[in-house]
Amino acid sequence: MVLFRAVLIFLVLILAVPSLSVSAQTDALSQWTPSFDPSGAQHKYLLSSIGHPAIEGVSVGYRIRDRVWQESGGRLYVDFRPMAQLGGEKDVLRKLKMGAIHGMLCSSVAAANVAPQLGVVNLPFVVDTFDKLERFRQDEELFREFGRGAAQQGIKVLDFTGYGGYGWASTRPVETLEQARGLNFRIAQAPVNIDIYKAWDMKFTVMPWPDVPQALQTGVIDGLDHTPIVCNISKKFDAAPNFTRLDYAQGLYIHLANSRWLSRLPEELREILQRVITEESALARQRTRQQQDREIARAREAGVRFIDLPQQELARLRVLAEPVYKKWGQEIGPEFLEKVRRRLSAQ
Numbered sequence: 001m002v003l004f005r006a007v008l009i010f011l012v013l014i015l016a017v018p019s020l021s022v023s024a025q026t027d028a029l030s031q032w033t034p035s036f037d038p039s040g041a042q043h044k045y046l047l048s049s050i051g052h053p054a055i056e057g058v059s060v061g062y063r064i065r066d067r068v069w070q071e072s073g074g075r076l077y078v079d080f081r082p083m084a085q086l087g088g089e090k091d092v093l094r095k096l097k098m099g100a101i102h103g104m105l106c107s108s109v110a111a112a113n114v115a116p117q118l119g120v121v122n123l124p125f126v127v128d129t130f131d132k133l134e135r136f137r138q139d140e141e142l143f144r145e146f147g148r149g150a151a152q153q154g155i156k157v158l159d160f161t162g163y164g165g166y167g168w169a170s171t172r173p174v175e176t177l178e179q180a181r182g183l184n185f186r187i188a189q190a191p192v193n194i195d196i197y198k199a200w201d202m203k204f205t206v207m208p209w210p211d212v213p214q215a216l217q218t219g220v221i222d223g224l225d226h227t228p229i230v231c232n233i234s235k236k237f238d239a240a241p242n243f244t245r246l247d248y249a250q251g252l253y254i255h256l257a258n259s260r261w262l263s264r265l266p267e268e269l270r271e272i273l274q275r276v277i278t279e280e281s282a283l284a285r286q287r288t289r290q291q292q293d294r295e296i297a298r299a300r301e302a303g304v305r306f307i308d309l310p311q312q313e314l315a316r317l318r319v320l321a322e323p324v325y326k327k328w329g330q331e332i333g334p335e336f337l338e339k340v341r342r343r344l345s346a347q
Contacts, residue, residue, distance in 0.1 A: 041077035049105035057161035108252035115149025159281035164227035165247035185223035
């Protein structure tokens with residue numbers, strides 16, 4: 001029995017939202033079963049994501065699937081596989097470059113491994129609000145430069161969705177930077193995040209997402225750098241019932257596609273696929289804004305305390321982040337970074 005429970009826990013933890021039960025994951029997928037038989041499709045677009053379809057920025061994959069099927073007359077089937085069914089992001093990125101997987105909703109923290117330009121959205125207080133995110137997407141010049149480095153790797157950036165604004169979930173309330181420095185925060189396995197927390201002079205632990213629940217429960221960490229949507233859906237607030245809103249970055253799922261596979265798709269089907277992805281991604285970003293408000297309200301009702309970090313403290317974080325902009329500006333491209341910051345701050 002002990003061995004069985006250990007195996008069951010492991011299977012749950014390897015998924016993107018690890019604290020949901022296996023039955024809940026099964027239910028989440030079963031409700032998205034297609035209403036059509038895809039076996040007769042002439043072409044298949046294999047699309048991966050580590051995320052859970054309870055997140056609007058992930059469930060967009062199913063909406064894309066259904067619209068593409070209808071508009072292509074059943075010729076193109078988008079075979080969407082969320083919840084890490086095709087592997088972790090590093091493994092999927094490798095398969096995407098090879099063409100074994102055709103598309104991927106890649107988390108923004110992992111996307112910088114494809115090309116440095118994709119890391120611009122991870123920098124603090126650059127693309128940090130829903131409004132700035134939308135302006136960034138609608139600026140065709142910025143969006144084109146955003147995907148330029150990935151294109152050189154044989155990957156096309158088609159669009160992006162999201163999972164909300166980043167802040168601090170914590171076991172104790174955090175109202176000042178000094179209080180935050182008394183906690184140990186889990187951060188993503190991404191170099192830019194490491195540099196941010198070093199610049200902020202904060203304690204942190206780089207930890208795979210599946211290890212977070214036990215680490216919170218045992219006190220290995222007492223804080224978590226993530227978004228209200230993910231923290232509430234994945235039950236992280238059970239162990240860390242406080243959330244300090246920073247909104248220093250927007251968490252994204254960047255839609256990447258293998259350029260070679262895309263170019264071989266018949267032109268009419270390629271146009272349908274790209275248009276539907278663009279339209280549904282825009283709708284998903286709107287739904288994400290609404291979902292964040294909804295999940296915050298639900299969390300508050302459950303007793304989670306939400307705290308707005310004072311403006312003077314946010315100003316300190318911005319100043320402390322200057323070395324990060326200088327270092328990563330060289331990787332991303334100083335002109336591109338400056339253009340992004342100037343255009344998004346000017347409106």
